[in-house]
Amino acid sequence: MELLAAYAPWQLAAVLAAAFSxxxxxxxxxxxxxxxxxxxLALALSPVHAVLLTNFLSVFVGLSEIRRLVRGAERSAWIIIALVVLTTPAGLYLLSITTPDVARLAIAIIALSAFGAILLPQRAALEHHPATTGSVGILSGLMTGYAGMPGPPVVPYYVGRAIPREMAKASMLLIFTCASTTGLVSGAVLGVLDWSLPPLAVLLFPxxxxxxxxxxRASGRIGDGLWRTAVGAILGGAALAALARLI
Structure with missing residues (x-):
């Protein structure tokens, strides 16, 4: 496989370790x-292939637990999914007409906003406000097309509210699975989907x-406070990484 030949042995080991972690x-x-x-993945693949390969893995693992996700997700997840499907192509178009530096700045600002939202007090009633749910869906779709990352708008929406942890996780993962599917379909329509990516995804999937x-298993053994701290730390790290790329 040509894509495998692009990796040195140490790179393959690093990719497997990254897939696991x-x-x-x-x-x-x-x-x-x-x-x-x-x-x-972008160390050995083009950014487009790196995003699409990650989309394949996200779809594979999402389908492996789809019943649990559908059963546990909040109803708002389906509204967000519908809006993600509608707005992802617009995100791809915006990416095509902006420079890389502008794209990196936008991603960094969104990542920082998501991190800041996690620090706010939990909110119990946001799910009852259609404008908030709609805004999250539209922004998540734009981010899916623009950067292959639907998470920054979605994570604060669910983690920052006083809802059960498993409902928040199921809602987020269901949205991400559907967003990744939308990304793959968009890649195929645009002609940028390399069909040697699925075999590589199968290799990494175990x-x-x-x-x-x-x-x-680990999630079930930690308290909500530690779980939310871990979420905030990862979002904060992503925001710092995005800013470091700008500098």
């Missing part, structure tokens, strides 16, 4: 796989599956 974070917090995995399983 990013999936562990996903299982633990309900998000984070793309934030951690895409930059490492490490993702194991990491996700262990993360889920």
């Amino acid at each position: 990013s999936a562990f974070v996903r299982g633990l917090t309900g998000f984070g796989m793309a934030i951690l995995l895409v930059p490492i 490490a993702v599956l194991l990491g996700n399983w262990l993360g889920n």
Whole structure:
């Protein structure tokens, strides 16, 4: 496989380790796989292929637990998913007409905003406000197309509210699975989807599956306070990384 030939042995080992660790974070917090995995994959693949490969892995692991996600997700997740499907193409178009520096600045600002939102007091009634749910869906779709990262708007929306942790995780993961599917469809329509990516995703999937399983087990053993701290730390790290790229 040509894509495998692009990796030196140490790079393959690093990618497998990254797939495992990013999936562990996903299982633990309900998000984070793309934030951690895409930059490492981009060392040997183009950014587009790195995003699409991560999308494949996200879809694979999401389908492996789809019944649990559908059963546990809040109803608002379906509204957000519908808006993500509608607005992802617009995000791709915006990416095509902006310079890389402007794109990096926008991503950094959104990541910082998400981190700041996590620090706010928990809010119980946001799910009853259609404008808030709609804004999250639109922004998440734009971010899916623009950067392959639907998480920054979605994570504060669920983690920052006083709802059960498992409902928040299921809602986020269901949205991310559907957003990744939308990203793959958009990539195919635009002609940028390399069909040698799925076999590579299959090769990495056992490490993702194991990491996700262990993360889920660990999540059940920690309190809500520590879980929210872990979520905030990952969002903060992503925001700092985005700012470092600008500098």
